[in-house]
Amino acid sequence: MITLDQIRERCIEVGNCWEWQGGTSNGFPKVYLPKADGTRGGHTPARRYVMKLMGVELKKWQTASPKCGNPLCVAPHHSVAMTRSEVASRAHATGFSRTATFRAKSGAVSRARSKLSLETVQEMRLSGLSTRAAAKKYGISQYAAWRVMSGNSWQDYSSPFAGLMGAR
Ligand SMILES: [Zn+2]
16 A cells, blocks of 8 residues: 555655656556555556545546646646546646647647748737737637747747758
């Protein structure tokens, strides 16, 4: 039995987050649980386990998600039960995601990128517009506007190889 204190000892506190320093699986924190009789145990998703320690039994179709958006965070006060579709929309909102949703949105960003000139990008960044207003003004999705304005896209634009480096 691993206690919440033992979990915490394996984390670095970053702000209010407990950032997991142990092993991960597909980027998700996992914890090794020995069996009660001392025989070989197995790994289990750390956040899910933390929620169990807090008395929350997740259903099969639920995932323990970090509401702070930090994929390595296992803080009990940041973990919430979500369904897969909630996770996808949440990832969209926070920008943290390695899911199919993210790849689809990245496609939207590439399309937006080809629509925008460097001047437009600079203008967008200096405009002080909200992503919503910028998206409307330039005819791109809010997500694409956010990516461009937050510097997640275009950061290599000044390089002549930017077009080649763009796909990741
Ligand atoms: Zn957190």
